[in-house]
Amino acid sequence: MPTLLEIVSPDRLLLSQPVDMAVIPAAEGEMGVLPGHAPMIVLLRGGTITLHEGGRPTSRLYVSGGFAEVTPERCTVLADEAVPVAEVSRSAAEARLAEADAAYAAADKADIPALEAAMQRQQAARAMVAAAEAA
Amino acid sequence: MASLKALRARINSVKSTRKITSAMKMVAASKLKRAQTQAEAARPYAERMQRMLAALAASAAGSPNAPRMLIGTGRDQVQLLVVVTADRGLAGAFNTNVGRAARNAIQRLEGEGKTVRVITVGRKGRDYLRREYANRIIGEYSFAGKKRVEFSDVDEVAARITAMLAAGEFDVCTVIYNRFVSVISQVPTEARLVPLPMLEAEPEEKPAGPQAQYEFEPDEEAILAALLPRNMAIQLFRALIESAAGEQGARMSAMDNATRNAGDMINRLTLNYNRTRQANITRELIEIISGAEAL
Structure with missing residues (x-):
């Protein structure tokens, strides 16, 4: 079932x-x-x-x-x-990754929760790029 | 009695008003359809989220370090009202109804000695409340010019409220908006966001047993920490799209009425015009005949 x-x-x-x-x-x-x-x-x-x-x-x-x-x-x-x-756009994914990278670099290194949130966004964007590549 | 020329001008002006109102009615009808579809499409997410939240809340509410967004701060001194209205008028009593509900709420809460803060979403609500309560308004948002409300717009408002809650700037948060009941009926409604109202309604369904045994990964707190802000955004989003659908419905029936009234007025004026014309002809005839007799 x-x-x-x-x-x-x-x-x-x-x-x-x-x-x-x-x-x-x-x-x-x-x-x-x-x-x-x-x-x-x-x-x-x-x-x-x-x-x-x-x-x-x-x-x-x-x-x-x-x-x-x-x-x-x-x-x-x-x-x-x-x-x-199949509909994930490569360029949109890369743009998002670049944005997430920048946000991570700009994040306050002492502010752990903010840093973690930025890292999660980065990872999500990386997964999106990987998905676009696989398609 | 008005001159024939003045009457003719009047009739023409009412006719063009009728054209405008009937066009606005058509536009509102097509926008209503779109808004309704959007509201319906958003429902599954909200429903499932509610279900998940109920399962989580049941197991987390008892713990002493349950998140603030779930159980509130334990006080009710500072009240935050989120007032959702339209950006445009000409929708009958749509905006005024919410405005009045908000005003009553403010008066009631202040009468109880509470501090009230207001965030307005939509221009009309801001204009309405600004006259009397300008100093309570701490934020205003407007999505004028947007074809439809997107979830990302709402996120901004929700993020602000979440940040305020984390900073302890309010204890209770309520949304006031027009609930869409049907095309001709929108009811101003107060919905509480913080603390979550479902906790109070919980006990009766607790003994349901087997469905409460969820496992959580990573753990309840981590999930709640992510889920609650999301839920807040969803509730706001729902209020906004319901209000958007209600606005179009209200405008449609307001414009329908206006069109009908304009039609009645045209009929009355036309009757008046014809009578005046006939009276003029009769008078001229009498003048000619009596002039001829005098010869």
Whole structure:
């Protein structure tokens, strides 16, 4: 029995379809969600969500961060921003990475939370560039 | 009685007013459709976020170091009101209703001896409150000229509120906006952002049992720290798009009324015009006939 994967961003419901497995970029490492997974709420970092159907990956989406709620029947991803990998623009990704790099360089090195936030943005932008390259 | 020329001018002017109001009605109708679609598209995210938050809140509310955004500061001395209105008028009582609700809220809170601070979103609300409460307004935002409200616009406002909360500048935060009930009905509503109202409604559904056993990764606090500001932005965003849809609905029915009134007025004026014309003809005839008889 497949699990229902839902991806929503603040302005719309992007995807709602049954999949055999979804791999989501959790804050502490990639996480594969199969049907019957224990209930979890996880924080996401920037990365790609991969949908697996019939034993192979069928489609990939880039998310810039967000949350996921996993229950045995369902996996709901609340993405800050989600785009199918094929539509990620290389130039936009690089622009964002440059911006994030600059923000990180400008951040106050003593202000640890701000520094961490800047680093997370940097990593999300890097993942976006990687997604654009893979497409 | 007005002269024929004056009446004709009047009729023409009302006719062009009617053209304008009916055009505005059409524009509002098409914008309403767009705003409604946007409001509907945003609903799934808000709903799921609510669900997640409920699960998290249940397990985090008891802990003594629960985040401020969830449980508030424990006081209610300084009240922050976020007043959401439109940027443009000609929408019937739409803006005034929110303005009045905000004014009542300010009066009520100040009557209880609280300190009130106001952030306005939308020009009309600012104009309305500035007359009496200019010194309470600490921030104003306006998205005039934008085709639609984007989530990123709201982020700016939410970030400001989050920063204020972290700095302890207010205890309770409430949004006042027009809730979209239907095209002809928008209800001014107060919605509390901080502390989250769901906590008070919680106990009755607590014993639901099995669904409360979530695992958290990295941990509850880290997730809440990220989720709560997000939730705030979402709630604000929702208020804004509901208000945007309501504005178009209100404008549509206001302009529909105006068009109808203009039509009635044209009918009345036309009747008046024809009567005056007939009276003039009769008078001239009488003058000619009595002149001929006098010969």
